[in-house]
Structures are given as C-alpha cells and as structure tokens.
Amino acid sequence: MQQDVETFIRELALLEPVYVEGGGDRTRVVLADGTQRLDPRTVSVLLKGIARYYGVDLTAVRERYGDILGKRLHVPLPFSSGLVLIPLKMRIPRIAKDGTTGYVVARRIDFIREGATPTECRLELQSGDGVTCLQSADFAKQQLRHARIVQTFYQERMR
Numbered sequence: 001m002q003q004d005v006e007t008f009i010r011e012l013a014l015l016e017p018v019y020v021e022g023g024g025d026r027t028r029v030v031l032a033d034g035t036q037r038l039d040p041r042t043v044s045v046l047l048k049g050i051a052r053y054y055g056v057d058l059t060a061v062r063e064r065y066g067d068i069l070g071k072r073l074h075v076p077l078p079f080s081s082g083l084v085l086i087p088l089k090m091r092i093p094r095i096a097k098d099g100t101t102g103y104v105v106a107r108r109i110d111f112i113r114e115g116a117t118p119t120e121c122r123l124e125l126q127s128g129d130g131v132t133c134l135q136s137a138d139f140a141k142q143q144l145r146h147a148r149i150v151q152t153f154y155q156e157r158m159r
Contacts, residue, residue, distance in 0.1 A: 009053060011035075012083070013108040013125050016090050017043045017099050025098055032108060034127035043099050047077075047085075054079045065150045074101075076147040078154035082107060084147045088123075088133040088140060102131070106147035112140045 014030040020038060027039040027046055039046060051058045056079055066075040077085045083105060090102035108125050114137045115121045121137035124130045133140055 009050060009083070012050075012105055013127060013129070014102065014104050014131060015043050015046055015085075016102040016131055018091070019094065030125065030127070030129050030131075032127055034125075034129050036129070043102060047103065050079060050085075065153065068153055069146050069149065071146075074143065076106065076143065076150045077103070078150050081151065081155050081158070084151045084154070086140075086143045086147050088143060089135050090131065090133055092134065100134070102133075104131070106144060106151065109144060112137050112144065 008029060008031055011031040011033065012029070013032050014028070016028040016030070018026050018028045018038070020026045023040070025042055027041060027043050028036060029039050029046075030036050048058070058077070061077055062075045065078065066072050069075060074087045076087070079085070084107070085103040086106050087101045087103055089100050091100055093100050104123055104125075108127070110124045110126045113122045113124065115132060119134060119136055121133050121135060121140045122130055123133060123140060
C-alpha cells in the first residue's frame with residue numbers, strides 16, 4: 001500500500017468515491033495533469049494510506065484544526081504545505097456504510113460554480129477536469145477558505 005500511495009501523492013488532485021457496476025465501491029483518483037484511474041480501495045482506505053505516508057494521526061489533525069475553525073465535521077486536512085485536502089460530499093450512498101465524502105486538493109481547484117440545484121456545485125480543477133459536489137457552492141467556497149486558514153496554521157506550526 002505504502003509504495004502505491006507514493007506513486008500519486010505528489011500529483012494528487014482528487015479522491016472521489018464512485019460505484020462501479022459489478023465492482024462495487026471504488027475511488028476515482030485524478031492527478032494534476034488530468035490522468036485518472038479507478039482504485040479498488042475506498043476513499044477512507046486511501047486517506048489512511050496518505051496519513052500513514054506522512055506520519056499523521058487523522059483524529060488528532062481533525063481535532064486540532066477543527067478547534068481552530070470552530071467545527072467538528074468536514075475539517076480540511078493538511079498533510080504538507082502543498083497538500084491540504086478539502087472534504088466534500090460527492091455522492092448519495094447506496095447502503096449505509098458507504099462513504100459519501102471525497103477529497104479535493106485545495107491548490108488544484110481552479111474555480112467553483114453553482115450547480116443545477118442549490119445543494120450542488122461544480123468544482124473545476126486546474127487540469128480541466130471537474131467534479132459535482134452535493135453541497136452548495138457557498139459551502140464549497142467556505143471549505144476552500146477554511147483550507148487556506150488551516151494551511152497558514154500548518155505552515156506556522158512547521159517553522
């Protein structure tokens with residue numbers, strides 16, 4: 001697992017939970033250059049692999065930066081100064097245990113636009129790829145602002 005994470009960690013743009021007919025719950029991995037692949041693991045397994053790669057305790061990071069932002073859910077996760085992952089709801093689960101949250105690398109977002117409904121938005125990545133989120137554009141923009149705050153605190157802490 002560790003070596004596999006290393007192959008895409010530096011160029012990561014998006015981890016999106018998807019269903020594949022006959023294949024179940026998978027993750028669409030999009031890199032900065034637009035390269036995509038379907039990973040047989042779930043988003044949460046890949047996220048834990050990234051945390052392991054960086055030697056990060058996800059629970060502690062969520063608590064620390066959640067306290068700074070005054071929130072408990074959907075806390076942006078800093079792994080390095082260039083890798084801050086923004087959690088956003090990206091699908092409706094088929095069964096209760098399936099994850100709905102995907103993660104977008106903050107610096108890879110080109111712009112956020114309104115979606116077809118008030119509870120949807122479209123994230124356009126620098127690569128030209130995009131993803132529909134099941135949250136409002138205002139929420140996604142707030143998440144991006146929170147990611148910048150988290151990144152600033154992370155960088156100050158690393159000095």
